[in-house]
Amino acid sequence: MNKVIIVGAGINGLVAANYLAKNGFDVSLIEKKHQTGGACIKDTIEIGNKKIDFAYGATVLGMMPDFIFKETGLSKLVQGYYPKNPKLVYFNDKESSTKIYQDHVKLEEELRVKWGETGKVNDFRNDENKVIKFIQELYKNGTSPSIDLAKDYLGKELTRLWITGNAKDLLDHYFSSEKTKLYMGMTVIESGPASIYDPGTAFTIPLMDSGSVYDGYWGFVRTGIWKITENLTKINQDLGVKFYLESNIQEVDHDKNSISISKGNRDFKLNYDQLIFATDPVTPSRFLKGFKNDINLDLIGTSGKVTAFFKNHVRWKDSNNYSDSFRFIFSVDTLNSFEEASQNALKDLDDYFPGFIQIYPEGSAQRKMDNNEDFDKLIFFTKNLSYNKNALSLDKVKEKIISTVMPHIENPQDLVFSKFLTPMDLNETFLFPEGNIDHITLTGNQNFEKRTFSSKKDNFYSYYGYENIFYCGAGSFPCGSVAGTPGYMCSKQLIRSIKRS
Template identity: 25%
Template structure:
């Protein structure tokens, strides 16, 4: 029985561990934090409960599939609630557009806000459906472990058909004319931590997921997905060690032979699956001489995705204008992305996202709203953030919300701030990036670091920095994809 060590217990690591255990591998999973699920974790403040992230769930069948691989019934572990009207978008001058998977509702709103968009909406849905179907058939379910994986004729044909040379913003302009509607749709680029003015139109398939298939919430909190994976991993025979920080991967003759942890214990292995952030962990855990084709310089050459400045706030009141998801947009979105990616600084007038899960599940905030408030932030720079900056930026966000009618100050029971530096430290995220590599450059959008090390024949990668990309469904798929590749290669 082949021994596999999985480094990192995020959704990618858990899905690969479950998949490999189901195929007869002896799997040990090592996680540096005390919880599994990575950024998908629960935070409690008094009687209020929060998902740190992700707050928006799409493609629920992917998570159910992992549980089925273990032989368990997903209905006994997960209850997904569809949010038919899921995201309220509010412009800086007070316009409102509620995103919904109900196409008639969308067209009715657009008829008032963007008549051109209303007329083109069915054509728009048809095109993003095509993009999604191409992505699903040619990209999502494949691992890229060698050069030959990139040479498939079908892959080349599909690549040419997913609008790789057109920007996401330019794509939306083909169908919509109102600046606010374009802004609301452009925000989908942040789901991959990128800029809509640069990243490829291919990623309009994200709009398909929300506007056609719909947005979901997991009853009890989205962190229940990680809890379910942990339970079925144990049932499947996976050995799980939490509070166990990996310090090195021992390599001999181009093979990983053992994984060492902070207390000096070593875990001999036949294979290693790394779910820790590839750009940060690979250089940290493997000596540079053992990875000549992925040098420290190469690792540093990738552009990190955006990070986040987050305030978790428990209130003693409820704001009736908030849906489960609400976004308050800045007046100059293009300027905001220039600040994030070019100037590498916090936006002076940030777009603010709020998740208020107590709208759907009131017990998550018994005393009032449980607000997960997020503003996009730049990746961590070498120079440290100025003293007191977090408090000042929090107050900027609160004052912006106050102007939009959402009272924060004076209503707070408890609050907690989470910065990009915190994300970098707790989750080992490369420069605090939420989604690994940004998709602003074509090579990074379509040719992310492959799922297998070029210099170490039995080291595999899963998670947001590798194929098929960031976001909870994609990293979960990466775990299953890599497990399938390992089974094929090792014929276990």
């Protein structure tokens, strides 16, 4: 029986463990923290004498492939939901929204009327769907991404536009209105301050829509997203995966294929045939010989998150009947100002450069799933925060974020508590290097076929030149998120190679 050790029990470690255990591997999972889940865990606060759980890190589900949701057994244990109402987009202080309809014809008309869009909205969606179909096939088959495969599948032109090209050219190709470009292109900086002029950044746009658990949309999990990692932990325990929590790696001896661990006051060694790191990509370099202290990566994160608790249901001034819709507030209205704000945060020129706020209506979505909680919850996922300070010293920034949203709400007086996290908090809480929610930024040289740490052509998930050491955290292809796709693809490739040998 092949002995595999997985380091890191976040979504990727858990998904890899699930597939490997089901395929006859003897799986041990080593986790530094006292619990599994990585950045997909809950936090709890007490307001008055009422306790309420909320998503500590990740909040919304969307990038997970539906086959992972089903094959792991999660679909039987976890109830999910995604809004069918249009998303609502606001620019600056305007109170009325532009509606992002799921129906292409209605969307084209809305963008024409509201933003003067005269470009090729329908072609954009159709071409994006071709790219998504292509990458979803890579996911399912565990096939490593390559430009040659993309050209075979999509042709030269779509590959240039959507995969090797930059986001600015892609958006200019399809759209005439700056506002459409901003809305369609905002995910380029989801992970961190990638430049829209950087070749390879176009790919982030279809990438962020390539989950299939909710048909490419984003949605919610009953109770909270941490139910995904909580349930997967239980499923894996039933499959015989051995969990070592609160365990610190002391040494990896890759000549002897063994790993030394300390847990409490006990030291022990485990042997492995394969060792998989499902952590951030810097962590393995600390334990393996031949690395300097830091490896050269674009790491900096610029995302922050405010969770706001209301004592009564939030009432929106605009379209309150769409209370479960995602809302987006832009503080910039041209691609140039979008780029400038994001790059200024990268350069740490100030603490906060308002770009956009994504509002996740967690409380309303919970009510749609018959989960009525004591407080209504809104999450404000915010760009662009510099990587420089903790939330405790950025009260004014938190107030600024909240005061950008409040004018859209009829009952702001019902806000009773808020919790803020900055990129530096993400580093300290979740061990993300420099606070990046995808472990590393989706810059052009860390995207698609370049999102690998392997120096071996035929072994995409291997870590540098090691034969039997792999990396499958959020920093590998396709990207981060509560998806488990890197964990699945890495385990699928490993299972295939063992069966062949």
